[in-house]
Amino acid sequence: HAEADRPVPSRRPPWGVSLSLQVPFVGREGELERLRHLYQRGGCALLRAEPGGGKSRLAHELYQLLEPPPRALVAICRPMESGMPYQALVDMLRQFVQPEEWQRLDSALCAPLFGLLPELARLHPEEEITPPEGLQATRTSLYEALHKIMEQVFGDQRLYWVFDDAQWSDEPSLGFLIYLLERNFFEGRGLLLIASRFEQASDHLRAFLREPHFRDILTQIDLPALNEGEVTQIARDVLVSEPPEGLGAALLR
Numbered sequence: 602h603a604e605a606d607r608p609v610p611s612r613r614p615p616w617g618v619s620l621s622l623q624v625p626f627v628g629r630e631g632e633l634e635r636l637r638h639l640y641q642r643g644g645c646a647l648l649r650a651e652p653g654g655g656k657s658r659l660a661h662e663l664y665q666l667l668e669p670p671p672r673a674l675v676a677i678c679r680p681m682e683s684g685m686p687y688q689a690l691v692d693m694l695r696q697f698v699q700p701e702e703w704q705r706l707d708s709a710l711c712a713p714l715f716g717l718l719p720e721l722a723r724l725h726p727e728e729e730i731t732p733p734e735g736l737q738a739t740r741t742s743l744y745e746a747l748h749k750i751m752e753q754v755f756g757d758q759r760l761y762w763v764f765d766d767a768q769w770s771d772e773p774s775l776g777f778l779i780y781l782l783e784r785n786f787f788e789g790r791g792l793l794l795i796a797s798r799f800e801q802a803s804d805h806l807r808a809f810l811r812e813p814h815f816r817d818i819l820t821q822i823d824l825p826a827l828n829e830g831e832v833t834q835i836a837r838d839v840l841v842s843e844p845p846e847g848l849g850a851a852l853l854r
Contacts, residue, residue, distance in 0.1 A: 626658065626662050629655060629659050629824065632822055633662060633663060633666065635820075635822060636648075636659070636663050636792070637666060639792055639820055640671075640759075640761060640791060643789040643791060643792065644788065644792065644793075644818055644820065645782060645792070645794075645795070645815070645819055645820070646794050646821070646822060647795050647810070647819055648660070648794055648795065648796045648797070648822050649797050649821070649822070649823045649824065650796075650798065650799065650823070651798065651824075652798055654798075654799075654826065656824065657796065660763045660765065663761070663794075664761060667759075667761065669759075671758070671759040671761040672758040672759065672760050672761070673697070673761050674693055674697050674761070674762040675693060675696075675697070675762075676689040676690060676692070676762070676764050676774070677692065677693075677765045677766060678765065678766045678769040678770040678771075678774075679766070679769055680769045682769070683770065683803065684771065686771050686772075686773040687717055687743075687771065687773055687774055687777075689764070689771070690717075690777065691718060694718065695718070700724065702754050703721060703724050704724050704725075706750060706753060706754070708725035710746060711724075711725050711746070711750070712725070713739075713742040713743050713746040714743065714746055716739075740776070743777075744776070744777055747777060748781065748784065748786070759790065759791045760790050760791035760792070761791050762791070762792070762793045762794065763794045763796065764778065764793065764795045764796065766797070767795045767797040767806055768797045768802050768803055769803065770803070770805060770806060775805055775806065778793065778809070779809065779812055779814070779815065781793075782814055782815060782818065783814050
């Protein structure tokens with residue numbers, strides 16, 4: 602569909618994810634512009650940085666920049682949940698898909714997700730819960746159902762999906778991203794931004810990054826450390842005065 606035909610949110614919804622202490626956005630303008638172009642084209646990007654290097658902040662700044670506001674989805678992976686299949690996706694769906702959107706969906710379409718999202722069974726009490734036929738069949742049915750649900754809920758809306766701290770992701774969630782990418786889900790639709798720490802990729806993430814289809818469409822952006830001048834500028838803005846000489850160099854140590 603043409604860009605003008607796409608329904609868009611009437612206002613920018615809240616990001617929905619708490620960020621750490623806000624400091625001025627400095628030194629990432631080039632990376633921000635690259636991501637903006639990727640969003641307009643549609644596709645997938647891998648954003649890497651050291652711990653505390655500004656991945657989440659850059660993802661949020663891009664959201665604030667995009668006009669008209671896209672439909673935002675934020676999945677956050679956590680170290681204690683890396684062995685819990687689909688947990689990042691479950692948390693994301695609970696926060697960013699509204700109950701009325703679930704209710705408008707066909708009950709049979711939602712049924713494969715009842716095990717992950719028990720509240721859906723209460724929204725669709727007419728659908729009986731059938732036992733899974735095995736782990737692989739369950740994964741296949743989940744992927745198919747999630748794909749169809751995303752197609753129906755988001756329709757032609759522009760999407761901006763951030764998959765943050767992917768170094769702690771579980772394998773089934775990464776498998777679902779591959780499932781979507783193989784079907785060109787983000788092509789012309791928006792951006793999947795996968796954020797990860799340098800040198801901390803799990804075996805699951807390394808295997809994901811080796812997927813041929815992913816390598817063909819991936820744009821990788823590595824965030825360098827801020828330089829002394831940029832750190833000094835942040836200190837100047839936070840202190841609302843000229844910082845002591847050498848503070849920027851000291852903070853970099």
